[in-house]
Amino acid sequence: MKVTMHHRLGVLALASCLTLTGCMSSGSSSSGDDGDGPITIGISLPLTGDFSEPGKGVQRGYEAWADYVNENGGLLGRDVELKILDDQSNADRVASDYEKLINQDGVDLVFGPFSTRLVVPAAQVAKDYGFLFVEPAGAAEEVFTQGFDNLFYAAPAVADDHYNYLADAIEALPEADRPKTAAYAAMDDPFAMGTAYGLKTRLEEMGVETVVDEVYPPNTTDFGSIAAKIADSKADVVVGGTQYQDAVNMIVALRQLNYQPKMAAFSTAPTNPEFPEAIGKETEGILSPTGYTPEADYPTNAEFVEYYTEKNGTPPAEDEANAWTTGQVVAAAVEAVGCADPDPECQQQLIDWLRENEVDTVVGPLSWDAEGRPEGAHLIQQYVDGKIRIVLPEDAAEADLILEKPHW
Amino acid sequence: MSLFFQSVVLGVLLGGLYALLAAGLTLYFGVMRVVMIAHSAFLILSAYLAWWFTTETGLDPLLSLVVTVPLFFVAGVLMQRLLISRLRPATLTMMSVLLTFSVALVIEGMLGFVFSGTQRRIRLPYSGDSLELFGANIAVVKLIAFGLAAVSLGALFLILKKTQFGQALRATIQHPDAARLIGINTDRIAGYGFGLGLATAAIGGTALALDSTIYPSLHWHWIGPLMAIIVVGGLGSIPGAAIAAMLLGLGQSLLQIPLGTTWAQTIFYLALFATLMVRPQGFFGGRLAQRF
Numbered sequence: 001m002k003v004t005m006h007h008r009l010g011v012l013a014l015a016s017c018l019t020l021t022g023c024m025s026s027g028s029s030s031s032g033d034d035g036d037g038p039i040t041i042g043i044s045l046p047l048t049g050d051f052s053e054p055g056k057g058v059q060r061g062y063e064a065w066a067d068y069v070n071e072n073g074g075l076l077g078r079d080v081e082l083k084i085l086d087d088q089s090n091a092d093r094v095a096s097d098y099e100k101l102i103n104q105d106g107v108d109l110v111f112g113p114f115s116t117r118l119v120v121p122a123a124q125v126a127k128d129y130g131f132l133f134v135e136p137a138g139a140a141e142e143v144f145t146q147g148f149d150n151l152f153y154a155a156p157a158v159a160d161d162h163y164n165y166l167a168d169a170i171e172a173l174p175e176a177d178r179p180k181t182a183a184y185a186a187m188d189d190p191f192a193m194g195t196a197y198g199l200k201t202r203l204e205e206m207g208v209e210t211v212v213d214e215v216y217p218p219n220t221t222d223f224g225s226i227a228a229k230i231a232d233s234k235a236d237v238v239v240g241g242t243q244y245q246d247a248v249n250m251i252v253a254l255r256q257l258n259y260q261p262k263m264a265a266f267s268t269a270p271t272n273p274e275f276p277e278a279i280g281k282e283t284e285g286i287l288s289p290t291g292y293t294p295e296a297d298y299p300t301n302a303e304f305v306e307y308y309t310e311k312n313g314t315p316p317a318e319d320e321a322n323a324w325t326t327g328q329v330v331a332a333a334v335e336a337v338g339c340a341d342p343d344p345e346c347q348q349q350l351i352d353w354l355r356e357n358e359v360d361t362v363v364g365p366l367s368w369d370a371e372g373r374p375e376g377a378h379l380i381q382q383y384v385d386g387k388i389r390i391v392l393p394e395d396a397a398e399a400d401l402i403l404e405k406p407h408w
Numbered sequence: 409m410s411l412f413f414q415s416v417v418l419g420v421l422l423g424g425l426y427a428l429l430a431a432g433l434t435l436y437f438g439v440m441r442v443v444m445i446a447h448s449a450f451l452i453l454s455a456y457l458a459w460w461f462t463t464e465t466g467l468d469p470l471l472s473l474v475v476t477v478p479l480f481f482v483a484g485v486l487m488q489r490l491l492i493s494r495l496r497p498a499t500l501t502m503m504s505v506l507l508t509f510s511v512a513l514v515i516e517g518m519l520g521f522v523f524s525g526t527q528r529r530i531r532l533p534y535s536g537d538s539l540e541l542f543g544a545n546i547a548v549v550k551l552i553a554f555g556l557a558a559v560s561l562g563a564l565f566l567i568l569k570k571t572q573f574g575q576a577l578r579a580t581i582q583h584p585d586a587a588r589l590i591g592i593n594t595d596r597i598a599g600y601g602f603g604l605g606l607a608t609a610a611i612g613g614t615a616l617a618l619d620s621t622i623y624p625s626l627h628w629h630w631i632g633p634l635m636a637i638i639v640v641g642g643l644g645s646i647p648g649a650a651i652a653a654m655l656l657g658l659g660q661s662l663l664q665i666p667l668g669t670t671w672a673q674t675i676f677y678l679a680l681f682a683t684l685m686v687r688p689q690g691f692f693g694g695r696l697a698q699r700f
Contacts, residue, residue, distance in 0.1 A: 188670065214668060214669060215668065215669070216668075216669035216670065217669065217670050217673065219628075219629040219673075220669055220673075221620065221626075221629050221630065222422055222660075224418040224421075224422065224547075224550070224661070225418060225661050225664035225665075225672070226664070226669060228411060228415055228418055229411065229664070229665070231414075231545075232410060232411040232414065244527055244621075245527045245621035248527070248529055248621045249620060249621055252529075252535055252536060252619070253547075255535075255536030256535075256536055256537075256545060256547035256549075256550070257538065257545045257547075258538060258540075258545055274526060274527065274528070277529075277531065278527075278528070278529035278531060278621065279531075280531050280535075282536065408536070
């Protein structure tokens with residue numbers, strides 16, 4: 001009985017200590033906006049819930065970037081300090097998180113959360129306070145149609161532009177060598193459909209006839225009938241707006257019907273390490289766009305990959321790279337303008353600078369249109385000699401583009 | 409024309425697979441009035457075991473049936489004896505939904521824990537091979553799955569029709585009280601019936617694994633269409649389920665030509681609604697099902 005009492009007192013004492021220190025630390029951070037202390041950056045991320053996997057990836061990228069900056073002299077000579085809250089993948093929570101970060105914690109800058117669903121409410125709060133809002137994920141069109149004049153997407157391209165390099169390469173062919181017909185099959189999902197229909201728009205402009213245009217729900221288990229339609233059309237090109245299992249099932253179903261296209265492009269799945277395991281050696285010639293690869297030889301990328309790998313033990317993936325890119329973009333604006341504080345005038349200068357300038361990042365040079373869409377395209381990768389390699393654009397290519405896909 | 413014929417071929421193959429996957433589901437209901445939500449989870453479990461067997465040994469996934477069929481039979485008997493038989497008869501059907509729902513969640517969670525959420529596919533040297541028949545391609549893997557379905561459904565039919573156990577099982581399905589009066593141990597028979605149903609899940613899951621990419625939560629995509637099939641076919645009737653599976657599989661495949669994938673899927677639910685409105689006992693079973 002006595003022991004229990006002691007325990008209770010101990011817990012009470014500990015709790016009050018925690019409360020006190022909690023108050024003290026929040027007190028000190030709110031006074032950090034006077035220009036001399038560290039630059040605090042407020043971030044809310046989905047560390048639990050639906051998006052916790054990619055959310056943690058973005059967190060690793062942000063933290064690696066902050067450590068790297070601090071080890072290399074800081075930003076404007078000041079250290080950067082991240083203040084990361086967990087929004088539990090909840091859209092209401094993310095808005096109140098950014099309210100709190102800007103209002104109570106007095107952060108100097110904010111970085112965006114993960115994915116369209118959370119980016120939109122967060123960007124609204126940032127806009128209300130006149131903050132610059134650079135975000136690492138949120139490629140769907142609805143992000144750019146809400147009238148945000150403070151938003152910039154820190155990745156090479158929105159979904160519709162993923163295949164632009166491939167479209168350019170096809171357009172550069174002599175007319176007689178271009179494909180004549182194309183078949184499209186896309187999952188009913190804004191991202192997957194965006195990639196396929198972006199290429200569809202470009203190919204149709206070149207006069208490539210659309211012979212199949214199928215949209216299937218995400219729960220589709222049988223791809224035999226979709227494959228039968230595509231095989232029956234004998235299209236020169238097949239384009240899949242796919243995630244993962246749908247692409248694998250569709251490719252096998254197409255092979256079973258003995259359909260041999262001249263060109264086959266699928267989003268997402270081919271860049272997954274499981275893909276060659278599932279398909280076997282018949283991957284040869286399959287194309288896929290990718291937003292990031294550790295092998296890309298953009299300036300600063302090698303440094304990023306080396307630093308990140310040393311810190312985390314594995315090379316960075318796309319989420320980590322986009323988070324790092326967000327840091328690079330904001331840092332470039334801060335260094336150019338020479339200010340980093342919550343004052344609307346400073347934030348407006350940062351926004352105006354990014355509107356006008358191009359920033360070199362680990363995913364390539366980025367510039368934006370008036371709504372914050374990046375004006376680049378994704379690298380195009382292709383399976384060449386059993387390995388996935390960058391084939392487009394030519395100045396980043398690791399291997400030559402195979403135009404006539406071998407039989408699968 | 410060739411697209412139409414190809415779709416008919418694909419539809420028949422698909423219908424055969426549906427029939428195999430639905431057979432166990434209708435058997436549980438017939439024997440015990442149990443709605444077995446976990447049936448499709450067991451299908452995915454057996455698919456994972458086939459995948460694991462092939463990655464570990466390099467042998468053909470069909471050989472895994474030697475282990476999984478008896479294993480699933482025993483698991484089914486145990487599940488019936490230890491879990492299902494403890495539910496109160498008055499609320500059995502309703503409570504079995506809850507109980508088997510939780511079993512499905514446990515299986516899904518275990519698969520995710522052991523094999524991770526990564527999507528897997530068995531890599532077969534013949535996965536893309538096909539035979540040509542009057543201009544239509546018949547995939548070898550789909551043909552094997554169809555063959556497995558035909559053989560298992562045939563064997564199930566013979567067991568129920570020709571063996572003493574089958575007679576006892578049918579008696580238990582038709583009238584449990586009368587069956588007990590003539591000396592049938594209906595509890596034990598029900599356990600074996602449940603085991604038999606789960607054994608078909610072992611075969612169905614392996615057939616499924618030959619030609620699809622699997623992941624732990626895949627079973628939710630299957631349970632809806634399978635439930636629709638057994639209601640349309642008449643709950644408890646295996647031939648009814650087989651006929652309904654064939655018609656719906658063929659219908660889905662053919663409707664995809666004019667309507668596309670999204671609308672073609674609704675055939676299952678339209679058929680389900682129509683059946684419940686017009687003929688709630690099912691189109692091919694009903695009173696006939698009582699006599700098998």
